[in-house]
Amino acid sequence: MKPCAFQLYTPSTLEDALEALWELTEEGRSVKVLAGGQSLIPVLNMRLATPDVLIDLNELDSDLNFISPDTNHIKIGALTRHYQLETSPLISKNVPIITEAERLIGHVAIRSRGTLGGSLAHADPSAELPLVASLLNARMTLQSKHATRTIPAAEFFLAYLMTSMEPTEILTEITIPTLPGRSGQSIQEFALRHGDFAIAVAGAQVTMDEDGCISDARLTLGGVGGTPLDMSASLAPLVGSRPLPEDIERLMKEICQDLEPDGDIHADSAYRKDLAITLSTRALVDGLQKVKDS
Amino acid sequence: MNYVGQDVRRVNDGRLLRGHGQYIADIYRPGMAYVAFVRSPHPHARVKAVDVKQAEKVLGVLGIYSVDSDLFPPLPLLFPYSTLDAITQTPFGREVHHVGEPVAMVVADSRYHAEDGVAAVQVEYELLPSVAEMTRAMQKGAPRVHSQHPSNQAAIIMQDVGDAMEAMNQSPVVVTCDIKMGRVSCAPIETRGLLAEWNEAGNEPELHVYAATQTPHMMQRIYAELFQINERQIRVQAPDVGGAFGAKEPFYVEDFLIAWVAREMGRPVVWIEDRLEHLLTSVHEREQLHHAKMGLTHDGRILSVTDEFLANTGAYVPWGVIVPIITSTLIPGPYKVPNYSCKGTVVYTNTTPLAPYRGAGRPQAAMVINRLLDRAAAVLDLDSALIRERNLIQPSEFPYATGLMSREGTPMVLDSGDYPALLKMLKEAGEYARWQEAKGGESTSARAIGVGIAIGIENTGMGPHEGATVTVGTDGHITVITGAASQGQGHETTLAQIAADAFAAPMDWVHVIEGDSQKIAYGTGTFASRTAVVAGSAVKLASDQLRGKMIDLAAYLLKSGQPLEMAEGTIRVVGDPTRCISFGNLALAASGQFPGSSYTLPTAPGMSATTYFTPAGATYAAGGHMVVVAVDRVTGKVEILSYTAVHDAGTLINPKIVTGQIQGGISGGIGTALLEEIRFDDEGQLLTGSFMDYLLPTTRDVPDMTIQHLSTPSPLNPLGAKGVGESGAIPSPSAIVAAVEDALKVDMVQINNIPIQPMMVRNSILKSVATDREAPTHG
Structure with a gap:
């Protein structure tokens, strides 16, 4: 359990990092970008x-570690550590689902090292932050030496551990919409032990109109496919209604019907599907409750 | 004040918590080289050729050794047994019998380069059919685990008391229990490790080994046999050892190969097992499949118990078949079982070998008898505590002859205990009545509450012996040396408490040295819950002997015929403390005056005594556990709401350390019951090669516990102590299974497998409601 020999490059500016990544990739060398290192x-x-x-980004805090508010959005640097998101009042006020999600991630040691950008770029479909990014359709800023582009989460996650990032690009910034008015967010996870990757996880955001009917509902599932699965389009029957928990459950049974999750020794496909129904029901019910409570 | 019985602070913790421990990986010897093993990726194969040409060119590689290097004999069999058809592992054998068996070793200037070398070694295998699952291994036409061996059966273990078949036939009530217990890893924080060095400069070669081991003297003896040298030429030292739980008890092929290659290369060589190697090659335990039956009277008195079981031993028998033997003798446990029969079949498979892990066959025994009692209680509509009360051995019945034979072939007699009192304390401490009330009736809600209890006993403090050398130095301080090496149990504190009491000396005057075969001639080791009893008694006997000698010499030197006493590191005349002599001056006097002088003292030279304690038989500890769980009937997840244990370890030397041991054992039991399982596929490929897949309980999975002590001192040793290291792990899985079944009474779910996976619980509930009820809602 010792790595093969590699060269370590620790740039002190983002510019240098992008330059090195471009040059080395052009030379045909295989390069990995190191952030918090919790998976890599x-x-x-x-x-x-x-x-x-290995290009180590850990000296780039001044460029890539920030949480800054914008109109209807929060911009977060890719090198922002889990614990910073977990404890930020700005986050808990504006994107409370991130605070909830962070509490489900690993343990203190992992959260003090691991980063937002690292988690998204690793693209584990059971991980919490890719789920949240997908739910809120966060926008990812990808930079290379010669270009900067911004793409929505839906175009970022391609498949299991695979994103649409080019080998010359670094994920530098994530833009996340803040919680709209009369809205509630919830993340519901099932893991075998606290802090483990989820067996299945559901994230929801619901918005109500002035009459207490649902005006918008979003739902994303993790752990049941190769990427976080955006199920929001299937929630149309809820819009304009005041559903009871059993109505939501009925719809969840319907929309989870076609899921085909891979099984493993801890959870087979049928069980994951069953959990997806439970967790998505719980997430939507909890989201609704939060709007009512606020 | 006596130290024994007090919560004395562990003397080692400051050093260990500050990171100043000296584990194998912390030891450096000049010129040291590092080993990584090429391990078989196949569960059963013949090694046809090993090509090391590329690997030899890898930067930093110093040497490569493989099945082509030499022919070695198989490792010695440590525990013979009458019906055991023993196969032990051969270092660099030509045929590999489980994934992970070493076929070559790369020695390099760092572990990094050694692993580079491993990646470059090419091995050609001829694949052979394999079998991992024990039921399949026993079927006709199953693949042979060892191709030269026609049968996969390793041993048959039979126990018979009375006429169990006849009594079963006559029983008005008969219940059954089928249960499979999953295989677990010992998983100490520090994995195995070994540093070996030969000194060829003297008259004869000398081998010095630092090993993370529970059994330094046993290793010394085996090295003597394997290298054909005398024990005086071998020093085995166990420095700080970071937990073991059984994994560091057997002698492994790596233990031989590292010492062998150190001699081949003429330089110190170190190997530190990594976590994948640990999960793949260090011994596992628990895997057994039981079919048990119990016959009872209408009022719930046991008439007969029969059990047939399969026990997996993996590819070899590194610790004989001790585990299934223990299971077979301990199924009756604390209960009166007038007729009993048990047949255990031990099976070879192409998997990692099994040998004792904390509990060693006893959790399986406790599972069988306690589950049978719960099944009977359900059928007879009796409270599960009440049915136990009706069957417990009574305090007046000790010593209690079980009618069974112990593993040495002598009658198995329980020495002491008070099981009814234990159960009574348990019910009070765990608030049994309140929880029975609080859990409500049969619930169909998502969250269901259940209560389970189990009682288990443990044969502890076994032989053959342990010794102690106690010496008073010229500074008056007392050194205690034993052969029982510590892996974190706190011997440095508990054994010092015993000696400090004997000499009425302050704790910080006593220094315990362990784990060095050169410091004391013989030793057995630390395993099987034996150190407090066996080493502790040896320390007491040696201290008492030395105390007598000190008093004799002091009386002579003080010219006093009056009674003497020890206090504050001196011996003084009772009632006249001015007439005294310090321990230091006594030791100085006993060392002789000066070179060339005549020795005129009435006592023999030196202030030291060595005594070996040889226990007459096992002393039986007991533990009762009560657990309350909440089961989420929608996800299948089990949450522990309350955990209570009452334990009888006889005389407690250090109650806090005993409590800690029980807490640790229960944590292991929670893992066994709910989380941990080593899984192989049908052929024998490991599916759980990291802590992401092999789920150890974390602090979030282990609840606060109420732990109380009952003390019935053992008559079998001078301390009255009983062993405790394994106790917590024994009744815990059974109590947890009972609680889960109780919570799911409405679903009539029977747990036939542990660990209890949430998926399994959910599926059982769905299967049950499919027939007669609506599924619990998903919300």
Whole structure:
């Protein structure tokens, strides 16, 4: 469990990092970008990845570690650590689902090192932050030496552990919409132990109109497909209504029908599907409750 | 004040918590080289060729050794048994029998380069059919686990008391229990590790090994056998050891190969097992499949118990078949079972070998008898505590002859205990009546509450012996040396408490040295809940002997015929403290005056005594556990709401340490019951090679516990102590299973497998409601 030899490059500016990534990629060398290292380092130690060069972003705090409010949005630097999101009053006020999600991630040691950008770029479909990014359709800013582009989460997550990032790009910033008025968010997860990757996880955001009817509802599922699955389009029957929990459950049974999650030794496909129904019901009911409570 | 019985603070913790521990990986020897193993990726194969040409060119590689290097004999069999058809592992054998068996080793200037070398070694295998699952291994036409061995059966274990078949036939009430217990890993924080070095400069070669081991003297003896040298040439030292739980008890092929390659290369060589290697090659335990029956009277008195079980031993028998033997003798446990029969079949499979892990066959035994009692209680509509009360051995019945034979072939007799009092304390401490009330009737809601209890006993403090050398130095301080190496149990504190009491000396005058075969001639080791009893008694006997000698010498030197006493590191005349001599001056006097002088003292030179304690038989500890769980009937998740344990370890040396041991054991039991399982596929590929898949309980999974002590001192040793290291792990899985079944009474779910996976619970509920009821809602 020791990594193969690699070169380590620790740039002190984002510009240098992008330059190095461009040059090395052009030379045909395999490069990995290191942020918090909570997934990459085990992968290296198990020799599942054997890059020639590691570009360590950890000196780029001044460029990439920030949480800044904008109109209807919050911009978050990719190198922002989990614990910073977890404890930020700005986040808990404006995107409370991130605060809830952070409490489900790993343990203190992991949250003090792991980063938002690292979690998104790793794109584990059971992880909490890709789910939240997908639910809120966060926008990802991808930079290379020669260009900057911004794409929505829906175009970012392609498949299991695969994103639409080019080998020359670094994820630098994430823009997340703030909680609209009369809205509630909820994340409901099932893991075998606290802090584990989810077996299944559901995130929901519901908005009510002045009459107490649902005007908008969003739902994303994790752990039941290769990427976080955006189920929002199937929630149309809820819009304009005041559903009871059993109505929601009925709809969830219907929309989870076609899921085909992979099974493993801890949770087979049928069980994951069953959990998806339970968790999505719980997330929507909890989201609604939060609007009523506020 | 006596120290024994007090919560004395552990003397080692400051050093360990500050990171100053010295584990194998902290030891450095000049010129040291590092080993990584090439391990078989196949569960059963013949090694046809090993090509090391590319690997030899890898930067930093110093040497490569493989099945081509030499022919070694199989490891010695540690525990023979009459019906055991023993196969032990051969270092660098030509045929590999489980994934992870070493076929080559790369020695390099760092572990990094050694692993680079491993990646470059090419091995050609001829694949052989394999079998991992024990039921399948026993079927006709199953693949042979060892191709030269026609049968996969390792041993048959039979127990018979009375006429169990006849009594079963006559029983008005008969219940059954089928249960499979999952395989678990010992998983200490520190994995195995070994540093070996030969000194060839003297008259004869000398081997010095630092090992993370529970059994330094046993290793010394085996090295003597394997290298054909005398024990005087071998020093095995266990430095700080970071937990073991059984994993560091057997002698492994790596233990031989590292010492062997150190001699081949003429330099110190170190190997530190990584976590994947640990999960793949360090011994596992627990895997057994039981079919049990109990016959009872209408009022719930046991008439007969029969059990047939399969026990997986993996590819070899590194610790004999001790685990299933223990299971077979402990199924009756604390209960009176007048007729009993048990047949255990031990099965070879192409998997990692099994040997004792904390509990060693006893959790399985406790599971069988306690589950049978719960099934009977349900059928007879009796309270589950009440049916236990009706069957417990009574305090007046000790010593209680079980009618069984112990593992040495002597009659198995329980020495002491008070099981009814234990159960009574348990019900009070756990608020049994309140919880029975609070859990409500049979619930169909999403969250269901259940209560479970289980009682288990443990044969502890077994032989053959442990010794102690107690010496008073010229500074008056007392050194205690034993052969029982500590892996974190706190011997440095508890054994010091015993000696400090014997000499009426302050704790910080006593220093405990362990884990070094050169410091004391013989030792057995730390396992099987034995150190407090066996080493503790040896310390007491040696201290008492030395105390007598000190009093004799003091009387001579003080020219006093009056009674003497020890206090504050001196011996003084009772009632006249001015007439005294310090321990230091006594030790100085006993060392002789000066070189060339005549020795005229009435006592033999030196202030030291060595005594070995040889227990007459096991002393039986007991534990009763009560657990309350909430089961989420929608997700299947089990949450522990309350955990209570009452334990009888006889005389407690240090109650806080005993409580800690029980807490640790219960944590392991929670893992066994709810989370941990080593899984292989049908052929024998490991599916749980990291802590992401092998789920250990974390602090969030282990609740606060109420732990209370009952003390019935053992008559079998001078301390009255009983062993405790494994106790917490024994009744815990059974109590948890009982609580889950109780919570799911409405669903009539029977738990036939542990660990209890949420998926399994949910599926059982769905299957049950499919027939007669609506499924619990998803909300």
